[in-house]
Amino acid sequence: MTGLPDLEGWAVFARVAESGSFAAAARSLGLSAPTVSKIMARLEHRLGTTLFQRSARHLSLTAEGAECLERARRILSEGEGLETELREGVAAPRGMIRLAVPMTFGREVLGPVLPGFLERYPEITLEMDLDDGVVDLLGGRFEAAIRITSGLLRPAVSGQAFLLCRSVTRLVCSERFRRDLPDVAVPEDLAGRPGLLYANAAVPDFLRLKHADGRQASVRLKGRVSANSGDMLLPAIRAGLGIALLPDFMLKPDLREGRVVEVLPGWTGNDLSVWFIVPGCGVTRARMSARLRVLLAYLERVLGEIVSQDYSAGQEKTR
Known part of the structure; x- marks a missing residue:
């Protein structure tokens, strides 16, 4: 695998896992549900595995998704923290x-x-x-x-x-x-x-x-x-x-x-x-x-x- 890691994909993955659905994650991120779905499909294609088990009414983590979740949460948290610090630095x-x-x-x-x-x-x-x-x-x-x-x-x-x-x-x-x-x-x-x-x-x-x-x-x-x-x-x-x-x-x-x-x-x-x-x-x-x-x-x-x-x-x- 070459190039930079898909940091956006991992952050969206963490938010979907926390929200319990693509639609809820999309609302919290200010994105459309199809956009969130495309980002997740891109990440899974890159990894060569699925991170969620999907059905019409239910979304759950696969074993691989559960294994990755904690580190994905850290990626999301670090990014949010960095942006907060910079915004506060501009204000003060x-x-x-x-x-x-x-x-x-x-x-x-x-x-x-x-x-x-x-x-x-x-x-x-x-x-x-x-x-x-x-x-x-x-x-x-x-x-x-x-x-x-x-x-x-x-x-x-x-x-x-x-x-x-x-x-x-x-x-x-x-x-x-x-x-x-x-x-x-x-x-x-x-x-x-x-x-x-x-x-x-x-x-x-x-x-x-x-x-x-x-x-x-x-x-x-x-x-x-x-x-x-x-x-x-x-x-x-x-x-x-x-x-x-x-x-x-x-x-x-x-x-x-x-x-x-x-x-x-x-x-x-x-x-x-x-x-x-x-x-x-x-x-x-x-x-x-x-x-x-x-x-x-x-x-x-x-x-x-x-x-x-x-x-x-x-x-x-x-x-």
């Missing part, structure tokens, strides 16, 4: 979400807002993997990921991408380092200056900048320190070792407290887009699990209020 989101997140964004942005999500959905648990590198979502068995791209470029992944928010990158250094920069008025004046470089950028030491008035410029720094995590660069910036181009969401506390300053106010680097990625083909919001759907909705609302608001404020400030 629950379960584990394994989420891949860029390191600094996870620590600085997601970390502070996720407690509110977990309080709202107590049946959901989170397992976050913080890594600035490219992660194999399917191979790593991640249900979702946060990805950050330049501009509005969609992430090059197999799956569906939902835009969460936008941010901006700023050119910063320490106040002491800025005082030691003579006559710096435009980006070209920074050529060859010590740079603290984000190693995951396409060309870490080559910076493309734009001004709020529409001007564009590019400059190449002299690499002093490079790292694949922006967090590793912040101490070097504060210590006055050079200039860095980093996301607004990472710099906000240091800018507020005066530990770093903008090198050329009005000039910014690439805009950034933050995406929620669900791996797999044909994924839509409606077809996500309930737990992913509520996480996406929560992040769209909260990050739109926090990060994109900072982005908009920053754009206004430089005009």
Whole structure:
């Protein structure tokens, strides 16, 4: 015998045995009596034996049918239980979400807002993997990921991408380092200056900048320190070792407290887009699990209020 077992046939067999007739089983299953009869005939043909003794007024199990009944009942019960659990999961989101997140964004942005999500959905648990590198979502068995791209470029992944928010990158250094920069008025004046470089950028030491008035410029720094995590660069910036181009969401506390300053106010680097990625083909919001759907909705609302608001404020400030 090849192919999958006839699970539908076994489930119908169990319901017929419990109901005592094809007609009663058909009513409980929402099927017609002829359909139930055909399903049973198909199963018996597959097995090469009969499971019921039939007469005009009476239906009883054969010896083979009696031998199979308990396991058939388990098949029916397991299927009903599985569907019930899934329906309840849709009604009340629950379960584990394994989420891949860029390191600094996870620590600085997601970390502070996720407690509110977990309080709202107590049946959901989170397992976050913080890594600035490219992660194999399917191979790593991640249900979702946060990805950050330049501009509005969609992430090059197999799956569906939902835009969460936008941010901006700023050119910063320490106040002491800025005082030691003579006559710096435009980006070209920074050529060859010590740079603290984000190693995951396409060309870490080559910076493309734009001004709020529409001007564009590019400059190449002299690499002093490079790292694949922006967090590793912040101490070097504060210590006055050079200039860095980093996301607004990472710099906000240091800018507020005066530990770093903008090198050329009005000039910014690439805009950034933050995406929620669900791996797999044909994924839509409606077809996500309930737990992913509520996480996406929560992040769209909260990050739109926090990060994109900072982005908009920053754009206004430089005009």
